[in-house]
Amino acid sequence: MLKRKTPIGWFVGFAISFALFQLMLLAITNLLFKGIGLWGVNIPVGWGLDILNFVWWIGIGHAGTLISAILLLLRQKWRTSINRFAEAMTLFAVAQAGVFPLMHLGRPWLGYWLFPYPNTMGIWPQFRSPLMWDVFAVSTYATVSAMFWFVGLIPDFATLRDRANSKPFRMIYGMLAMGWRGSARHWHRYEMAYLLLAGLATPLVLSVHTIVSFDFAVGIIPGWHATIFPPYFVAGAIYAGFAMVLLLTIPLRKVYGLQSFITMRHMHNMAKVMLATGLIVAYGYMIEAFFGWYSGNPYEKFMIWNRMHGPYAPYYWALILCNGLTPQLLWFKKIRANLLVLWLIALVVSIGMWLERFVIVVTSLHRDFLPSSWGFYRPTQWDWAMFIGTIGFFLALLFLFIRFLPMISIFEMRTILPEAEVEEG
């Protein structure tokens, strides 16, 4: 696995995604020169593609933490062959997510003002704002995900160090392994630390998307101001994340011949998680419509009517089709077993989750209480360039990861081999 020749597809894929990454850099450069007037955002829709892409990316990240932390606590051993990859996906998705709010600041070079540091202005951030909560939640999430990933890699770095053919690689991996030598005392503390990290990451991942949903739910805009938001957002995040894991692992296991590591059981389990979270999300859509009707509030009623019949109605119905109806196919075993269809469903769900955030962000903002302040939002080419660029950056990072680091945890795979069992003599 480690010493195999790089398939030609790797170079093609990396070249394409790296080119898209350049598009992102171009979009950011242009933005820094000209300001966010380049984007379609304006009053009343001040949060356009930028915030929805942020929510979309961070949601994708959550599946990685779920797989590595929650499934570890639940002793689901099948997670072992996909957790490393899923954690890398988390980290890279969070990196993309961070780009959007930072660029949306308008003056991104002052982004550090968000952190409470002693400053000559003599002021402090305003901690009653959900946007401050977001800063802490996302930066904590990024830090903990990075630590979790790195700690998981330490023993594998040691393996790579001891197997490296050339001195530079031995030195690089050696430094990363920090002198790991597989001592029994070290393993004991290591396992404890890993378990505790999993236990800490589990409530963390739930809190992060809860806080992201507070960005909306704490506001009073109809369509945002709903108590259903935290659980509905968390389920949506896991839903989108598993769709992304499937989207990536299905071609990967084919190209790298990993069928004996990432088995059909994994595919079935991931499809089932998608189905379950998809049902929660569908329940969320139903409850939103129900609230609109049952609240008796004209603004809430208008909001849901506007979603279904307003100028963005096609987005709403496409969302229901993608997220509500399509995953129902996963009830059938035959469909879960057909990888091409499963891949297409994962793609449809990814698009659906993007549409969901579009509907939440844009349709709620564009028509609020006063018809005189209504407006319309259309993303510009630079909005799209940023979004497509982050997809390229994400894929480029994943390609580098596959090439230089073990994408399946070596030592954890060893523990589940029958030879690893200690026979009591």
Added chain:
Amino acid sequence: MIKTKPPRLYGVMAQFDSPSTLVAAARETYEAGYRRINGYSPFPIEELSEAIGFKRTSLPLIVLIGGILGGLGGFFMQYWMEVIDYPLNVGGKPFNSWPAFIPITFECTILAAALAAVLGMLALNKLPQPYHPVFNAPNFALATRDSFFLVIESKDPKFQHDEVMRFLKSLEARDVCDVEV
């Protein structure tokens, strides 16, 4: 003539082919009264740390303390900034709007506890540690692949070189060798 001191001995190392033989050997070694012993394996073996008499780690306590300090620090950071140092009336809310401070308090708790877990684990393990005598042993590179090792350190009060050599050879070891400092 250059005077060289004879190399000091770190311990004696035995190599095993399977986790079962290593654990069995580690138990016998512990029962024979050796205490400064350690096992090395490519993956965690729960029975091994018990066999060498290593059962408790203070890591959970460190993480608990980290979490408590993070939580208190997170809350009182906000309290001090919003109530004492820079009180600002925001929408008529009280200066100490504690429910609004909870999300950040929670995040700080998790962050500090996670940092305590990772840094605590590394510190207790004395990592990073670029040099360690066991790396001198000829086959030790296999310890991260498919071989299992047991070391009796020379600091052990019962350590007597020939006796230890004989003892380790009597176990099902594939190879026994000296480890120099």
